[in-house]
Amino acid sequence: MEEKKPYLYLNAFLAKDEHASLKASDFLKGASQVNAYDLDKNYGLEGKLFVKVPEEKKPKWSSFAESITGVPLNELANRSSAAVLIIKTATSTMAFTFGYGRFLVDAKYFVHDFGIKTALNTLNHDSLRSIDLLTLEDQPVQKKSQASRESAVEAFGVDISRDVLRAVTGSPKTGVHLKNISGGDSVYSFGAEINVGEISDLVDLLYSYYNNESYKSGFSWVDNIRKVKEKSEVNSLDKIILKKIKSKSSDVIVTLPEIVQWDEIHGFSFTRSKKSIKPTVETEDYFYNLDPGSVSIESIKRDRLFVYDVHENEFEYQIYKCLYFEHKESNKTYILFSGVWYEIDNDFVSRIDAVLAQINISNLIFPKVYIWKETKDGKLKSKIETEGDYNSRAANEYSYHLLDKKLIKSNRTTSPIELCDLMTNDKKFVHVKHRKGGSAGLSHLFAQGNVSAEVLLGDREFRKKARNVLKRVSSGLQDSVPIENFKSDGVEVVFLILGEDSKNLKDNLPFFSKVNLSKVFENLSQRGFKVTISGVGTQPRPNV
Template sequence: MEEKKPYLYLNAFLVKDEFTARQPIEFLKPSAQVNAYELEGKHELDGKLYIKVPDEKKPKWSTFAESLTGTSLEELSNRSSSAVLIIKTNNSTMAFTFGYGRFLIDTQYFAPDFGIKTALNTLNHDSLRSVDLFTLDDQAVQKKSQASRKSGVGVFGIDISKDVLRAVTGSPKTGVDFHTISGGDSVYSFSTDLEIERLPELVDQLSDYYNNDSYKNEFSWVDNIRKVKEKSEIDFLDEKLLEKIKAKSPNITITLPEIVQWDSIWGFSFTRTKGTIKPIVDTQEYLDNIDVSSTTIESIKRDRIFVFDIHGNESDYQIYKCIYFEHKASSKTCILFSGIWYEIDNSFISRINMTLNLIKPSSLSFPKIHTWTEVKDGKSKSMIETEGEYNERASKDFQYHLLDKKLVKTNRATTPIELCDLMTNHNQLIHVKHRKGGSAGLSHLFAQGNISAEIMLGDIEFRKEARKVLKRVHNGLQDSVPLNNFKSDDMEIVFLILGEDTVSLKENLPFFSKVNLSKTFENLSQRGFSVTIAGAGTEPKPST
């Protein structure tokens, strides 16, 4: 009778090729307190086993429990076990961790995408049980989705244009002799029946699974966007950023990393020029006042942008988290967004740009947005027209109907929504947003236009409420939205961005705003709507 092989659940980490010649102990954190064990000679393995020196701890709540009983509760002491097995072959070096062993290894020596890539190369694409996603929008959102049975990727509602796949769990494809498989970032986890003598073979097998691109047959979209995690790569990109900041490059943009109520904001200032408050985030103001000789990434992270609202409140953000910057290389583009570096595949960027090229400029005319200077308490302050003021002036000067802040009730959204900000007599719905709102504000703009159009198309109750609002604005305007036989191809959705001319508008959008605009365009176009875009540059406010 054949002896049954031991069943093991393993967590594997692959050492980068350039570090395989190092001694096994070097792959552990310098602070790791471990005992080292040689491997028994009969197994003919090249490696070491490291076990963390145990320490007993009581949980934080033990003090409370002992206060309740008035006695020492020795059974509350717990002791965790951690171990790391390093195995070397002629081709690769790998770490297998047990217990909390992953916290003993020094991650800089290990391939940061080994887990996720190896999992995608070994999983049956129709057998997924869970996915972890990092969604890039006006702010990054982490999501975990689980299916009740083995499923394809479509079940999880993944948006391939802005979802970064962080981890995945499923069953192995035919020919992969494992049981369950999970992979995320640098760790590949799997269960298998394993004889100790097979460990070197397993190391080489896992390395081969990592060093191929079979995942591209079913999961090619995961290469669209990748979060940069490797410290050496982040340091390199930060140096490129620092060079551009010291050169005061126009390619540096500072913008708030989250959505704010722009009409309630009075102005902005920076660490070294806090007394100078401007109505927009003036990147050049920051760059002109740094000390080039002493500026470092650390000093940039210490710097702040201050936000002042009309009620006298003050808040601030770390400058590094407000910088939008793109570093282009031959095969990829790296983007700093909300304090995190992302690697974007250039072919994906090309596809986004191809879609943007299909979006035509609006044929409508719009006034420029006004800027002026006010003197208050002996200080000069730069001012810019608010969206509300601009909409009101545009409606009067160009005979557009003003729908800003005129909300329509719907049970398809958690709150009433605006049909649009301005509207023409020719079924053109204009959505307006300041360019100064950055990626977050622009994403909100495109979402607003998309939601309004989708609900108008699919919900007769919404159209009924919209007609009431339109009739109050101007009798007869309600005929633009017929209750029955509504036709989307009679409607044009116009996105108007204030503070940027139409000619340069699409090119100067932040990348993630381009992604959102292209998705909105594709979605609305497929539903029959016409989608156009327009800009409104600035001009000094005429004297009255």
Template sequence: MTDTAQYQHFNVFLAHEDHKSEPYHKYLKASANYETYELKSSLEVDGILYVKVPKTSQPTWAKFAKSLTNSSIDELQNNSSSAVLIIRAPKATMAVTFGYGRHLLDMECFVTDFGIKTALNTLNHDTLRSVDVITLDEQGVQKKSQASRSSNVGVFGIDISKDLLRGVTGSSKAGVGLFNISGSGTTFSFGKKIKVKDMPALVERIYSYYQSNDYKDSFAWVDNIRRLEEKKDIEPLNKKLIDEISKTNPNIVISIPEMLDWDTITGFSFTRTKRNIKPTIDSSDYYSSLDKDNLSIDSLKRDRLFVFDSSDEDPEYKLYDCLYFEIKGSEKTYILFSGTWYEIADSFVETINKLLAEIDITSLEFPEVYTWQETSGKGKVVEKIETEGDYNERAALEKNYYVLDKKLVKSSRTTTSIELCDLLTKDQQFIHVKHRKGGSAGLSHLFAQGNVAAEIMLGDRKFRVAARSVIRNKVSKDIVETVPLEKLDSTKVEIVFLILGENSSTLKGNLPFFSKVNLTKAYENLRQKGFKVTIGGVDKVVKPMP
């Protein structure tokens, strides 16, 4: 590949601006085992080639295979080849990897959004073949979608309100001259027919693609939420986190980073106060026990939030993964969520907050949720909180509502039977109830549950037939007509999201950002279908003595 152009597939990485002039070997891991090869001077290319010293090993299944025969099997050997070509051009330094060469690189030297951004700037957006996303719902869920032929982004069902685009593949725009483009995180991949001496010019050209903002024409929404992965971005935010926790009353929420069965949860406690079990997550217990003089990110990752479960399977979580913290910058908002920092454009935050302001507080009245103390079998005093099921029964009795909690209705549109709602009124107010203690994950489930149930009730006659049967046989014949058989007039229906443990006056402002995203998404969808959507909260109160 010297005098004549040859086709080659490349995987390319862009060095950070502050790393682009470092000695070549600094781009490799300190533990990497490689041989160094100087480039031909006649090429006039500023760069170097590193080739991994090959290591022969047997596959993990070799021992089993050899046990099947008395003959020697000499062919069972793995011997992979890997290399890294470093090229330094006037404006940028890039690493080109071959084989498993990526594993030789010290990834802290390279730009984390180079691959995805460069791909979006060079792709014809109507030729996408696959996309990778992380959905910020309950917890980060990774998804890969692949189309049977070249398609536009709409085919892949991306939800721009909560999907982070992580990878994309497709064909290049006219004039780009690259083939089989893909980009994911740090890696930009493509095919190109080229001479080696033209590689520096290619590096410059690819760098110009990275710096372009052409992607905003079709993919401007990818800037709404960006996952931060580089130390230089994360460390200043972690410092602000430590500064905030060191305050007397830190503005940080501690919550569970995943879905749990809340009906079986009996309490919570923290490292250094494990025996002090509370019915809800009491952040003050953790903050009051902290050694603030030795506080660090490492100590937050060592500390634990303990969850006590009546099933005797008591999970525990790193405290750092349970922290929800928002930092308002001059142009960006930063959020720590499930152990990951995200950069969120202020324009997106503003859009969400405007939608949130449109959602009315429900006019329905609800009793406060009870808390009380019990003495355990071991003599410990434990604080308890009313379960959702018990609360629903009491609220229905006190306010003349009807309980549909756990009254499941079959639907051909969902994989499992669903609840129509938790509480129901004669005036077609369908109330969905969830404890605030569940954090972002539980609230996301609440909003999704209300959205799905309303959609299916509106569009599926068989579901309405089944729902009417459940109401007639398990609830009351008096309210069967709240679910009409032939046609549901959505404009007469109110979907109510009720959150236990947070007063209505402070509820919307105190929701975690990603819960706000999920709530406004449900609100927009249901409002477009004619439903009225409201939200409400009830505070906690000590249970009166009999």
């Protein structure tokens, strides 16, 4: 009877080809405190095992616990284990990590898409259990979706126009003799029944799984958003973001490059202010200590975001991998996230522009937004009219009905919503937002108009409450929203953007605002609503 092989769950990283000649120890971060072990010569393996020198730390709350008991509590100690196995074969070099070992390896030496691509090439595409997505917007949203049973990708509600697949978990496809496969970015994780002497064959097998294109039969859409790999192109894009960082531009955001368990996080700090631990990641804190004259891409890559968990463990991320930035060119949009530049597929850009071309400019007339300067604490500051003040003034000057901040409850939404900000007698519902809020604010504007129209069409109780609000605003206005047989035909949803003329409005929207607007337009148009946009520029506030 054949002896049963031991079962291991492994995390694998593939070294880049150009680094194959490095010594095993070079693949670890320089500051790692480890013991190095040669491998048993009986197995004929080339490589080394590195084990982190353990250290015991008392948790932060131990002093409180000891104070309340009045005695030392020696059993309160955290101790974490970590190890890295480096294996070299004629084909490639791989690192296998154990425990917290992934934090010992230096990511710059490893292939950044090894985990996700190898997973897609080895998974049965109808057996997915979870996926991690990054939705590319001004405020990037990371999502982890988990299915109650093995499912195809369609079950996870992926938006292939702006979702980047970050990680995936599922069962192997026929012919792949691994178990519980998951992959994300550079790490490929799996279970295997394996003897020690078979580890070199496993390295070559994993390398072959990475170096094919079989994922395209079920996951071709993952290429809609392309990773920029050409070094010269990356260098050009790096120069653009460096210029933004030197000017401390609000276009650049520092954010965590991966999903974390927030209830496990104690706080964050940066390289030049390590002792200043904040409960959230603050981009301004990083910019505050930067010297624009000496900052470079290399220095940004040396800088770190430190993360502290409640168990006294300290992790770090390269700042470059924490940057989020959107750069628009004539026919391309580039996104930097998690240390990787992405290019949005040109065909997708064209499809979005084709939808935007169908959206007309509203024929309603709106006043321009007031701007002025005022002195406060001895400093001259530029000011712009608030949305609330603008809405009140527009209603007075052009006889619109003011519905701003008049909230109506619906059992279809998590919180009360505004029917709109301004309204006309002939069923035009106007939603207003400043352009200066960026794509996050504009996304909120389009979502607000979309939700309001959908609830108006589908929720009888909402229409009943809306009529009461409209009647208080102006007697007879409630007739625009009948309780029964409300029809979208003849209803116009208007998106008014403050601070940008209508003429250039569509061209100058942030790319993912264009995506959101096009989706809202298609959704509401299919439901029978008319959707238009309008923009207004600024003018000096008249002297009062």
